[in-house]
Amino acid sequence: MKMIVAIIRPDKFEAVQAALVAKDIYLMTVSDVRGCGTQKGYAEQFRGSKIGLIRLLPKVKLEIAVNEEYVKPAVEAIMGAAKSEPSQLGDGKVFVLNLEECFRVRTGEVGGAAIGP
Numbered sequence: 001m002k003m004i005v006a007i008i009r010p011d012k013f014e015a016v017q018a019a020l021v022a023k024d025i026y027l028m029t030v031s032d033v034r035g036c037g038t039q040k041g042y043a044e045q046f047r048g049s050k051i052g053l054i055r056l057l058p059k060v061k062l063e064i065a066v067n068e069e070y071v072k073p074a075v076e077a078i079m080g081a082a083k084s085e086p087s088q089l090g091d092g093k094v095f096v097l098n099l100e101e102c103f104r105v106r107t108g109e110v111g112g113a114a115i116g117p
Helices: 010-024 068-082
Strands: 002-008 029-035 042-046 048-054 056-064 093-097
Touching: 002 010, 002 068, 010 056, 010 068, 056 068, 068 093
Parallel strands: none
Antiparallel strands: 002 056, 002 093, 029 056, 042 048
């Protein structure tokens, strides 16, 4: 079992979700987050004057628990749909973490069965 954590641009969320659904991956948790990386933010202007540097940019965080056979299709779907054309700083990151255990509260299922298809 793996936990896939992806940080993407908000405007790419719909495309990423559609790409995941096309690979039969429906279960995910989505959060609106803020962060900074190589982009380092941007300078905000008002009437031609710089009024500040915005360092934390809005992003969307996806958390997807999958069984082993879904890891590669999920990562490929996210990578393909989240990338800008041409690629740009801030397109995002995908992390794949080991998931030690999973429990379904309603049924008491454990492990891969608790994650579902």
